[in-house]
Amino acid sequence: MDRKVLIGICGGIAAYKVCEIVSTLVKSGAETRAILTDAAQQFITPLTLSTLSRYPAYTDKDFWQPSHGRPLHIQLGEWAEIIVIAPLTANTLAKLTYGFADNLLTNIILASSCPILLAPAMNTDMWEQTAVQRNWQQILAEKRFHGISPSTGILACDRIGKGRMAEPKEIITKIKSLLYTAGKKDLVGKKILISAGGTREHLDPVRFIGNPSTGKMGIALAQAALHRGANVTLVHSIVGKILLSGVKMIEVVSAAQMQQAMLAHFAQSDIVIMNAAVADVKPAKYNGEKLAKRSLGNSLPLKPVPDIVAELGKLKQSHQYLIGFAAQTGDIVPPALEKLWVKNLDAIVANPIDQKGAGFGSNTNQGIFLDVEGRQLDIPSCSKLEMAHYLWDFVLERYGANY
Ligand code: C5P
Numbered sequence: 379m380d381r382k383v384l385i386g387i388c389g390g391i392a393a394y395k396v397c398e399i400v401s402t403l404v405k406s407g408a409e410t411r412a413i414l415t416d417a418a419q420q421f422i423t424p425l426t427l428s429t430l431s432r433y434p435a436y437t438d439k440d441f442w443q444p445s446h447g448r449p450l451h452i453q454l455g456e457w458a459e460i461i462v463i464a465p466l467t468a469n470t471l472a473k474l475t476y477g478f479a480d481n482l483l484t485n486i487i488l489a490s491s492c493p494i495l496l497a498p499a500m501n502t503d504m505w506e507q508t509a510v511q512r513n514w515q516q517i518l519a520e521k522r523f524h525g526i527s528p529s530t531g532i533l534a535c536d537r538i539g540k541g542r543m544a545e546p547k548e549i550i551t552k553i554k555s556l557l558y559t560a561g562k563k564d565l566v567g568k569k570i571l572i573s574a575g576g577t578r579e580h581l582d583p584v585r586f587i588g589n590p591s592t593g594k595m596g597i598a599l600a601q602a603a604l605h606r607g608a609n610v611t612l613v614h615s616i617v618g619k620i621l622l623s624g625v626k627m628i629e630v631v632s633a634a635q636m637q638q639a640m641l642a643h644f645a646q647s648d649i650v651i652m653n654a655a656v657a658d659v660k661p662a663k664y665n666g667e668k669l670a671k672r673s674l675g676n677s678l679p680l681k682p683v684p685d686i687v688a689e690l691g692k693l694k695q696s697h698q699y700l701i702g703f704a705a706q707t708g709d710i711v712p713p714a715l716e717k718l719w720v721k722n723l724d725a726i727v728a729n730p731i732d733q734k735g736a737g738f739g740s741n742t743n744q745g746i747f748l749d750v751e752g753r754q755l756d757i758p759s760c761s762k763l764e765m766a767h768y769l770w771d772f773v774l775e776r777y778g779a780n781y
Contacts, residue, residue: 384458389417392543455489465499493561502539555605566607575615579660591655593617602766633683691722
């Protein structure tokens with residue numbers, strides 16, 4: 379990631395977590411520079427940040443230092459492709475909301491034009507104050523500002539409540555998204571429904587028919603949509619712990635449960651992506667007790683599960699856009715095209731799961747986007763988050779004009 383990231387650190391205990399963000403960004407190839415407010419230096423030192431970033435870490439001392447070049451805040455404001463403020467305190471939030479510029483960080487904000495990502499962290503009572511909430515809502519309504527709300531958990535004051543800074547991993551994913559889109563909020567107001575992961579069809583409480591899907595692609599689609607401003611619902615199978623604050627999450631196990639959840643949310647959705655790998659069949663009979671090995675026999679009678687996306691295709695209204703995923707091997711286009719038409723989809727992604735670095739469980743993916751207008755667009759091998767953004771770009775090219 380050959381990009382320029384400026385991290386502003388304010389005075390909060392979550393400042394120590396920013397070291398991990400800086401370290402990860404540097405390892406991924408991003409040029410990363412850090413600014414510490416006076417209060418931040420009560421928690422971590424410029425030495426920590428300069429060592430991790432391989433650049434000087436700036437403080438207000440540098441701001442007031444006579445320089446031979448252009449003023450520091452102008453140089454850094456122009457240099458940054460994204461500015462991340464983490465942790466963001468109530469004080470700096472208020473200053474940003476009203477355009478104050480009384481230190482290096484707030485001057486840089488006014489001297490820059492790139493997207494700004496804010497990751498607040500504070501005690502629950504402070505976070506819930508009317509003034510703080512008003513400032514938060516007000517600043518997020520501005521085009522340049524993006525937020526990653528605090529999560530709920532144990533706080534430094536020993537309380538359990540809302541106020542923990544979002545996890546570094548979640549912040550890094552959002553930085554990547556904002557760098558990809560240059561901070562476009564082009565899905566604001568859109569209700570998006572996504573399914574992710576592989577379903578399990580149980581024979582008894584321990585055995586099931588399933589597949590290796592990990593849900594990574596569907597999660598990336600949800601993250602990318604969220605980062606572009608959408609209102610996202612993710613119906614997912616058992617995929618482990620997911621960091622997705624701001625997304626409505628519904629966990630299901632079987633195709634029947636996924637069908638129920640998708641149908642319950644379909645009518646109010648604008649764009650629906652059926653990314654889940656749904657088991658096509660299930661054991662004809664479910665046994666409530668674990669079957670003894672000797673009673674398993676040599677064959678397992680099966681019956682089909684509902685084709686969820688085909689059912690959604692029948693219910694689809696003219697304002698809705700429905701996308702499927704076709705996990706294929708060999709020649710991926712003809713079977714994907716057949717599914718596009720048979721299931722009444724608007725578009726489908728043919729996903730070559732037999733290619734190295736694509737498909738189930740992989741962190742990267744590739745595919746071909748096919749739509750009813752005959753477009754056939756290649757998505758080169760890239761991270762699943764990037765592939766998700768490609769897809770949203772393709773959908774939005776048509777969505778704005780036709781829906
Ligand atoms: O399994 P198949 O290749 O037909 O999957 C193509 C699309 O159909 C995918 O979007 C998948 O999520 C969906 N599907 C479904 N219900 C099934 C099987 C597949 O919605 N029972």
